[in-house]
Amino acid sequence: MMGELLGAAVGAVVSFIVALAVGLPPVQREKPRRRSWEVSAAFPTPVIGAGGTVAVCRALGWQEPKLAALVGAVVGVASAALVANIERVFPRPEAG
Amino acid sequence: MITLTWEQALEIATGAVLAWLNFVVVDILMGLPEAPGVKGAEAIGRSVERRGGDIAGGYFMGNIVCSPDASAGTLLAAAGYWCLGGPQGGLLAALTVYVGNRLCADPGYAGTIGALAATALVTVYHRVLGFDPINFVAGMVLAITTIHGIDHPTASRIIGDIARRLGRGPRE
Numbered sequence: 567m568m569g570e571l572l573g574a575a576v577g578a579v580v581s582f583i584v585a586l587a588v589g590l591p592p593v594q595r596e597k598p599r600r601r602s603w604e605v606s607a608a609f610p611t612p613v614i615g616a617g618g619t620v621a622v623c624r625a626l627g628w629q630e631p632k633l634a635a636l637v638g639a640v641v642g643v644a645s646a647a648l649v650a651n652i653e654r655v656f657p658r659p660e661a662g
Numbered sequence: 663m664i665t666l667t668w669e670q671a672l673e674i675a676t677g678a679v680l681a682w683l684n685f686v687v688v689d690i691l692m693g694l695p696e697a698p699g700v701k702g703a704e705a706i707g708r709s710v711e712r713r714g715g716d717i718a719g720g721y722f723m724g725n726i727v728c729s730p731d732a733s734a735g736t737l738l739a740a741a742g743y744w745c746l747g748g749p750q751g752g753l754l755a756a757l758t759v760y761v762g763n764r765l766c767a768d769p770g771y772a773g774t775i776g777a778l779a780a781t782a783l784v785t786v787y788h789r790v791l792g793f794d795p796i797n798f799v800a801g802m803v804l805a806i807t808t809i810h811g812i813d814h815p816t817a818s819r820i821i822g823d824i825a826r827r828l829g830r831g832p833r834e
Contacts, residue, residue, distance in 0.1 A: 570750040600692045603769050610760050613774055617757025620750045656764035 570623050573634030574616040580642025581615030581649075582607045588650050603658040605649050615645040673793040677801025680783050681736050682808065685776055686824065688732035692772035694725040695825035696833045699768055703728045710818045718825045718832045719818025723810065729766035732776025733809075735759045737802045739780035743788070744795040752781025 585607035586592065594609065596602035605611070618641040623634050648655065689695075695718035698704035703724030710720030726733055738759055742751030756777035763770030788795045809817050825831055 567748045567750065570746075571748070574750055574753050598693075600771050601769070610770060610774060613753075613756050613760055613778070616753045617755075617760075620746070620754045621757070624746070624754075652764075656761075658769075659767040 567629070569629045569631040569634040570620055572631050573619045573623055573636075573638035576635045576638030577615035577619035577642045577645065578612035578638075579615075580639050581611045581645040584643050584646035585611040585649060588646055590646070590650060605652055607646075611646055611649045614648060615642045618645055670794075670797060673797035674801045674804065676791070676793065677740075677787065677798035678804040679801070680787065681740070681780070681798065681802040682805035684780050684783055685732040685736045685805070686809075686821070687828075688735075688776040688779060689722060689726070689772050690821070690825045690828050690830050692732070692775065693830055694731060694772060695719065695722040695821060695830050697721060699725050700728050700766075710814050713815050715815035715818035716822030717818075718830075719821035720814075721832065722821045722825065723814065723818060726810070729768040730759045730762040730773040732772045732779075733802075733806050734762075735773045735775075735777030736780040737799065737806070739777040740784050740795060740798045740802055743781065743784045744799060749781050749785050752777060752784065756781070 590611070591606045592608060593599070593606050594602045594604045596604050615638070619634070619638045622637050622641055623629065626637070628634055628637060698707055698721050703721060706724030706727060707717055707720030710723060711717045725731060735756065738755040739752035742755035743749060745751055746754065756774050759773040759777045760770045763773045784795055784798050787793050787798050809821070822831070
């Protein structure tokens with residue numbers, strides 16, 4: 567269990583850092599933020615990074631901390647890439 | 663025959679209170695009583711209002727029905743915690759709630775934040791209080807029943823009153 571949590575933490579941190587590196591803002595710039603469709607490094611990137619890491623670790627049966635951290639690093643990068651292109655996967659209602 | 667001990671009843675009641683506070687506060691702060699997100703939520707809100715309820719509480723109920731909100735996040739996070747045996751279940755639940763939100767034309771703040779907050783609450787409930795996480799799931803079912811399963815007009819007036827006190831009354 568601790569391996570998965572470590573992996574999820576790595577996934578969240580890596581996804582946040584990579585999201586900043588690919589040009590996403592740290593937080594939503596539109597106000598009020600609770601109605602903004604803009605994505606940022608803070609939301610939803612770490613949620614996808616952490617949750618995705620848990621899902622992959624469960625699917626592969628990798629509970630060992632080093633393996634889970636490796637999964638977290640890979641899923642973190644993939645999560646940032648997904649969020650940077652999220653409009654293509656989940657278009658906002660007026661665009662869809 | 664189903665038996666219920668006093669200890670289980672106490673754990674379920676504690677879970678119900680924590681879950682109710684979690685999803686009501688998160689949903690209100692994220693603006694569910696302010697406006698309907700989709701036409702179905704508006705129809706539910708107007709229906710509750712016609713039956714003597716409050717429009718803010720009606721929008722709250724309509725938005726809960728039409729997209730995964732903090733109540734769905736609370737229930738799924740608690741169930742995920744129990745199924746996976748720890749907070750990682752809540753993290754996985756938050757991801758599924760976010761995907762569900764995007765599929766329901768919702769930006770996803772209420773559901774996702776509700777799931778993450780519930781994960782923290784269930785962790786305290788299990789690890790600090792020593793309660794069984796499955797009793798939190800049972801408590802959450804009771805908590806959402808107080809909103810959607812007993813009396814819609816009364817529940818909507820309570821929600822509307824709390825929403826106005828927190829500065830999240832209807833925008834129109």
